[in-house]
Amino acid sequence: MSRRTRDGSVAPSVFSMENEPSDRTILVAVDFGTTYSGLAWAQTRRPDHQTTIASWPYANSRGLEGRTSDKVPTELRYKDQGYEWGFQIDDEGPRHQWFKLELDPSQSNVISDIARQFPARNALPPGYNADVKKLVTDYLTALREHAERFLQLKLPQAALRSTAIEYIITAPAVWSDAAQAKTRECAERAGMGRGDRLQIISEPEAAAIYTLDALDPHNVKIGDTFVLCDAGGGTVDLISYTVSALKPMLSVDEAASGTGSLCGSTYLNRIFEQYVIARFGENDGWDDEVIEDASKRFEELTKRRFTGNPDETFSIPVPGLMDNAKQGVQRGKFIINGDEIAQIFKPVLKEIIKLVRGQIAATSRDVKAVLLVGGFGESVYLRESLRRALGSDIEILVPANSWTAVVRGALMKGLARTNPSLNQLQVHSRRARKHYGSEWSIAYDSNIHSRSRRRWSNYHGSYRITVMHWYIKKGEPVREEETTSFHYYIHNLVSEGPPQRLSVPIAASIDPENTGAPMYWSDGVKELVKLKTDLSFIPEESIDRRTGEDGELYYNCSYDVEMTNYSASTKYQVVYKGVRYNSVEAEYI
Structure with a gap:
């Protein structure tokens, strides 16, 4: 049902077709949990039939028979050939557990005294004989393959061959942007789709959708x-x-x-x-x-x-x-x-x-x-x-079915995305967990700015200073799918050629003491993500030119970076002269 690509990742399901009707899709929600994981599915043409998967392979079985449970253990054990997962692993012996948490080392502060005092007896140490991305990718691959075997038994083969399967996976709301990006990367490598065909939803939001709907x-x-x-x-x-x-x-x-x-x-x-x-x-x-x-x-x-x-x-x-x-x-x-x-x-x-x-x-x-x-x-x-x-x-x-509230809510949100009339609950805004911004060059003001930080600009013919410009501040409401624009200028000497590539660092400040967003890049400011995009597609003649105060001719390239926030993911686009370009490489730090 899957095939390996040259980079070792798992290709998307053969059930997916490029020209499938948009109103006929199978949605599979994945609650990728720390200790247990769950699956639920529905067809967009029958949204009232939402089903959790409750049968799992057991012992040496790779089929559906064996164990009935609302969820399956998030565990892996590698063997000479392949691996065992979930209920296939017996009660005794070591296994990989809790590897999900290794996707976000920045959350080490959530380790409670209880966690330190009572370690697992059978868990292999973090990173033992396996990279965390491999562990997560292999486990998500097992979940995807199991879901598709299950669907083969429930739906006609002709319907499966002509219908796309789209996946929705959950992630903790407190995770860093880098951890959310790694979750997406592992899910893509596990064959769960790419781009807009793979949704990442925060776990508490998914649970809230299900629970508040039940009130x-x-x-x-x-x-x-x-x-x-x-x-x-x-x-x-x-x-x-x-x-x-x-x-x-x-x-x-x-x-x-x-x-x-x-x-x-x-x-x-x-x-x-x-x-x-x-x-x-x-x-x-x-x-x-x-x-x-x-x-x-x-x-x-x-x-x-x-x-x-x-x-x-x-x-x-x-x-x-x-x-x-x-x-x-x-x-x-x-x-x-x-x-x-x-x-x-x-x-x-x-x-x-x-x-x-x-x-x-x-x-x-x-x-x-x-x-x-x-x-x-x-x-x-x-x-x-x-x-x-x-x-x-x-x-x-x-609520009823509280153990599966997250996967049920994730499926409900996925269905509402395909058909807005099914939307029972909308999370109108979320609180920003950090300050988000970038460095900004402005005119130096001796009454405000540090003299030691000023620099002379030949283009402007005056002193300039680089300060932080915070587009979103911690605690502010951020709306679903709301776009924030980061504005930039490039001043390159024409004699040195037109700009070929952008490299834009987006910064974040957690501000744990709530002292306010800092003016300068300091110890409390960390690079969150570096956005890279190719500008060679821009015709040289379309780039504005302007003579600087030093008499030299400069390219004056003005552009925006748009950041769109979703439930548990962020999308970036470069906008130049009103045209949006999706070819942005986001390199999380």
Whole structure:
């Protein structure tokens, strides 16, 4: 179903055709998660039939049979020939886990104390025997191939051959522009399409689309603010929205920038493992099978059913351990009570409650409800713990199918793009997470500028100074598909020939202390992306000429760089004399 190109990437699906009808497309949404990933699909001609894929290959199987689950583990294990992925990997032995996070090293600050204190037992170290882009590309390839095998069983072959498949993939809202670009690159190499045929959508936005659509519209008013908490296996991500319009569709604005940390439900498993090892690790009969079986029962049953009742008890298998009445081991099992389970939950819940309170404070508004999604979001104990911590004035709402809220919302957004009448919710604006701008040459003013930074310009016949010009400032609302123009001039001596190539650095400043956008390029300003484009296509005679103050003749080339912001991606174009050129190479730093 796929073929390798000369550069080693995977060519797009053979189902895609260049001249397919625009009203007949299969959309496949991909929730590429830290610990689990999901798939959903629909046909644009039947948008009301939206389906999640819940069957996955298991053990040595490469077909659809084997395991039923709403999601599949985000794991890889390389073998002599090829690799195993997801449920194909058995419970024992090392495997590549959590490699998604390596796409964005800039998010190292979200590593919580819990993540440092409770490392994974079976995870291979970051970068072990594989480049992160290879890991992500191989895993996304496995997801794509599985989706297409699934579609082959559900749809007639003739329909598949004549219908394009387009993919929508999700990415964290807090990721850097470079990480979002790497996600797109890996998805393209995995055969999920290129350019406009591959959409990147932020995870919390996708979850919000699904969740807010599921709310009672009669209970939503303009000005209502919601905090969305996506509590997954590895990460817990939060973002806030305020309702700005109800008609013609529900519109929301970001009320606070996204936050998150590594404090998902996987850490419950790790804390439990340390608990079991500390309690029974010295017992007769202890081996790896004991911890594997105990952890599997905790993961699949105990932590999911625990409600916080101290009188609850759960039986945990510890096969092979000798009976020990003092420790409560009898016939290869022991009983864990509610108080002990609550202590396992305690450090994780403490971190999540801290994140939620921080997000509520960042909105500077009265928050109506916390919308809880994700696999961990289905935990009764987490829900009740948040209710106690936040008080009765803030509702805790959990929609149906919360574990698959992200992939369902991503599919809904993809369908709305093909048919605007299907759009149920619009994220009207997002908060800029950084200052964005570039250097700008202006006239030197001794009352404002640093004397040491001035320079003489032969063209202008005066002193000039280079300062930062911030086109977007941190915290400002940025609208969906809104274009920001960066204006530039090139003054080249005609005697040196016309400009052949542009190289434009776009800068960003995170401004963690919120001291304001700096005037000069300083330690707090980093190069975000370098835009390169070929200007040789511009006829020399069309370039304006002007005589400088030094009497020399200069090319005076005026152009704009347009930056268009999408949910989790950015598009750049060069505009020269009203003509837009797409041939811009964006090299993220």
